[in-house]
Amino acid sequence: MATTNLNMITIVIATIMMMILAVSSHDPRIPSTIKVGGDDGWTYGVDHHAYMNNIEMYVGDKLLFEYPIGQHDVVEVDCNNLQSCTVPPGAVRHTSGKDVIDIDKEGKRAFMCSVKDGQHCRDGKMKFSYYFANNRPSVESSLSSEGSTGIQGGRKLGEEKLQGMAN
Numbered sequence: 671m672a673t674t675n676l677n678m679i680t681i682v683i684a685t686i687m688m689m690i691l692a693v694s695s696h697d698p699r700i701p702s703t704i705k706v707g708g709d710d711g712w713t714y715g716v717d718h719h720a721y722m723n724n725i726e727m728y729v730g731d732k733l734l735f736e737y738p739i740g741q742h743d744v745v746e747v748d749c750n751n752l753q754s755c756t757v758p759p760g761a762v763r764h765t766s767g768k769d770v771i772d773i774d775k776e777g778k779r780a781f782m783c784s785v786k787d788g789q790h791c792r793d794g795k796m797k798f799s800y801y802f803a804n805n806r807p808s809v810e811s812s813l814s815s816e817g818s819t820g821i822q823g824g825r826k827l828g829e830e831k832l833q834g835m836a837n
């Protein structure tokens with residue numbers, strides 16, 4: 671019992687630290703390129719879903735998948751295929767080792783590695799889905815509302831993000 675509680679606390683602290691790291695590494699108000707997996711890149715064994723969903727992204731951002739050519743690939747799939755780590759016929763494989771995906775419209779998108787018939791996706795956690803919303807917080811509005819309403823704005827954002835993750 672005590673061990674379980676300690677593990678829980680460790681997980682919570684680690685999650686908070688990851689969130690702080692993710693938030694401090696980029697300003698979500700400014701369109702930017704997010705490297706999937708952070709410093710590790712698009713690699714086997716990183717919990718890509720957890721990592722990406724700790725990052726605030728919007729329409730207008732870009733995803734960068736970086737990996738050694740030939741070791742992995744990037745395939746955009748729907749949520750059913752993501753679940754089963756299967757690639758439907760006709761799906762586009764990105765294989766450059768530095769694949770950039772434009773987030774050009776609002777909606778949920780899902781990406782996986784198809785290497786070894788989906789084994790990297792199934793066992794290596796090389797998969798994630800993310801809901802890209804179109805309501806990027808503007809620089810002007812957060813500057814002009816600095817002070818008492820600044821904190822409120824930030825809290826509201828967090829709530830919206832959690833709702834998106836629940837879908």
Ligand SMILES: [Cu+2]
Nearest residue numbers: 742783785790
């Ligand atoms: Cu892979």
